[in-house]
Amino acid sequence: MDYNSFISQLKAEPDHPAPEIWARINATIHTPEPQRIRFLDFISYFKWIPAAAAGAALSFFIALSVFQDNEKTAYERYLNDTNYIYLACAYK
Amino acid sequence: MDIRETTADEFIMGNNAAFKTIYEATRGMLYAVIYRMTGNAEDAEDLLHDVYVRAYEKRHQFKKGKAALSTWLYSIAVNHTLNVLKQKKRWDNVVFDPAFEISMLEKLTEQDDHNLVNTVLTRMNPDYRVCVILKDVEDKPYEEIAELLQIPVGTVRSRLNRGRAQLQTLFQNADNALSRGELHTTKGGM
Numbered sequence: 001m002d003y004n005s006f007i008s009q010l011k012a013e014p015d016h017p018a019p020e021i022w023a024r025i026n027a028t029i030h031t032p033e034p035q036r037i038r039f040l041d042f043i044s045y046f047k048w049i050p051a052a053a054a055g056a057a058l059s060f061f062i063a064l065s066v067f068q069d070n071e072k073t074a075y076e077r078y079l080n081d082t083n084y085i086y087l088a089c090a091y092k
Numbered sequence: 093m094d095i096r097e098t099t100a101d102e103f104i105m106g107n108n109a110a111f112k113t114i115y116e117a118t119r120g121m122l123y124a125v126i127y128r129m130t131g132n133a134e135d136a137e138d139l140l141h142d143v144y145v146r147a148y149e150k151r152h153q154f155k156k157g158k159a160a161l162s163t164w165l166y167s168i169a170v171n172h173t174l175n176v177l178k179q180k181k182r183w184d185n186v187v188f189d190p191a192f193e194i195s196m197l198e199k200l201t202e203q204d205d206h207n208l209v210n211t212v213l214t215r216m217n218p219d220y221r222v223c224v225i226l227k228d229v230e231d232k233p234y235e236e237i238a239e240l241l242q243i244p245v246g247t248v249r250s251r252l253n254r255g256r257a258q259l260q261t262l263f264q265n266a267d268n269a270l271s272r273g274e275l276h277t278t279k280g281g282m
Contacts, residue, residue, distance in 0.1 A: 014127040
């Protein structure tokens with residue numbers, strides 16, 4: 001077989017679709033929307049859960065780092081204060 | 093294909109009788125292009141069902157002045173089939189896959205042209221396959237193919253050339269292997 005005979009084979013008209021196809025189409029379009037199971041819709045609904053979880057985790061860590069920075073600053077201030085007291089005592 | 097304007101209007105309004113008239117008028121054309129793209133009657137019937145359901149659901153998006161209803165249905169059929177074929181991802185290595193060449197050589201020796209065509213089709217890159225089918229089988233002009241697939245005309249030309257080259261290499265390799273009598277050697281090794 002060569003390219004031209006391949007195309008000729010493809011050009012041969014295929015049989016018509018089975019008569020029950022129309023009945024299937026008709027049944028599908030008259031099925032109320034909520035009864036149809038749409039797997040992709042189901043997945044697309046739940047894909048927001050990992051996105052929301054990732055967002056919440058990110059916010060948590062940002063808040064934690066800000067809180068820790070504040071804590072560190074307060075602690076450092078405390079250390080500095082006590083050092084000054086020690087220095088003052090030593091100086092005296 | 094002529095579908096009366098009143099029938100198209102009634103279809104957009106959701107009239108079932110008008111939808112059936114449109115189905116009867118267009119099913120042969122749509123089934124033929126889907127069958128040629130898939131190479132399989134069962135897949136073609138499933139896809140035909142999906143295409144008409146999709147068309148019914150999106151009937152309000154059909155713009156009468158832009159294209160004929162049959163053209164609109166044809167573009168849904170081609171693009172839906174192309175998307176489904178791309179999801180299957182079974183077409184790669186069409187020229188260099190040894191298992192595929194063996195199955196092709198078997199079909200060639202059995203003189204089973206129908207199955208050979210289907211075997212070749214199912215392993216071709218869908219992007220090339222659709223261009224070869226629309227241009228060389230359905231005889232559509234480049235501009236119409238570009239509009240149907242929503243790609244530039246230059247891309248249609250390059251995909252068509254690659255598809256033709258891929259098929260010609262494939263058939264040439266098979267003929268060379270047959271003339272060298274490699275089929276029996278390869279089959280023996282399996």
